[in-house]
Amino acid sequence: MKDFVDAHVELWAGELTELDRDVEGITVRLQVLNRYLERRREAVLATYGLQLWEFKTLHMLRRGGRPYAATPGALARQLGMSAAAMTNRLDALERRGYVERTHDRDDRRKVVATLTRAGSELWERGIGDILRVEEELIHQLPAAERTRLDELLRRLVLVTGADS
Numbered sequence: 001m002k003d004f005v006d007a008h009v010e011l012w013a014g015e016l017t018e019l020d021r022d023v024e025g026i027t028v029r030l031q032v033l034n035r036y037l038e039r040r041r042e043a044v045l046a047t048y049g050l051q052l053w054e055f056k057t058l059h060m061l062r063r064g065g066r067p068y069a070a071t072p073g074a075l076a077r078q079l080g081m082s083a084a085a086m087t088n089r090l091d092a093l094e095r096r097g098y099v100e101r102t103h104d105r106d107d108r109r110k111v112v113a114t115l116t117r118a119g120s121e122l123w124e125r126g127i128g129d130i131l132r133v134e135e136e137l138i139h140q141l142p143a144a145e146r147t148r149l150d151e152l153l154r155r156l157v158l159v160t161g162a163d164s
Contacts, residue, residue, distance in 0.1 A: 005029050037134065044129040048122060057089050058098060058123045061115040068115035072101075075113065098122060 005028045013019050038052070045055050060078045061068045070078075076086035090113050093099040098119030104110035115123070138146055 003029075005032065033137075037137065040133045040137075041130050044133055045126055047129075048126055050122070050126060053089065054093060054098075055123070055126055057086075057093060058115060058119055059127070061099070061113065062120065062123050068120060069112050072111060072113055093119070 005025055008028055009019075009021050009024050012024060013021055041055075042052050045052060056079060057075065060075050061070055063078075064070050072086045072090055073083055075090075076083045079086070090099055090101060094101060098116055100114050100116050101111050102114065104112050141149065
């Protein structure tokens with residue numbers, strides 16, 4: 001079975017004699033799947049009035065475990081952004097009632113952002129729908145193929161040295 005990526009690879013193989021067709025096919029398909037999932041996630045989150053950046057911030061707070069709190073600096077590092085940008089994000093999420101900022105009890109100079117009940121409930125609904133979108137795509141493959149694909153992708157991730 002052929003897809004549009006095959007035509008893309010053929011086109012570029014004619015232009016670039018050194019092109020490794022397998023590498024091009026795999027990397028383009030990974031990009032296509034990533035864009036597809038991002039669009040689907042954004043559509044799901046839009047039903048809750050959320051943008052992806054807002055959800056990712058709630059997700060990082062939830063990821064830390066109870067009490068679902070972190071300093072703005074820690075959140076900024078986790079999301080690869082500046083402290084100033086994180087402050088703006090937290091301002092917006094606090095105005096909507098999804099995050100609350102307080103001073104640390106032990107060190108009043110330190111600010112801690114905490115997921116509110118509303119923020120936690122919203123995250124739970126959003127993540128449930130996102131998981132269904134991901135399962136809908138991945139379950140197109142039989143279980144044995146999903147396991148094999150996961151193993152192969154893990155090997156590539158390990159080569160990159162990425163840790164998040």
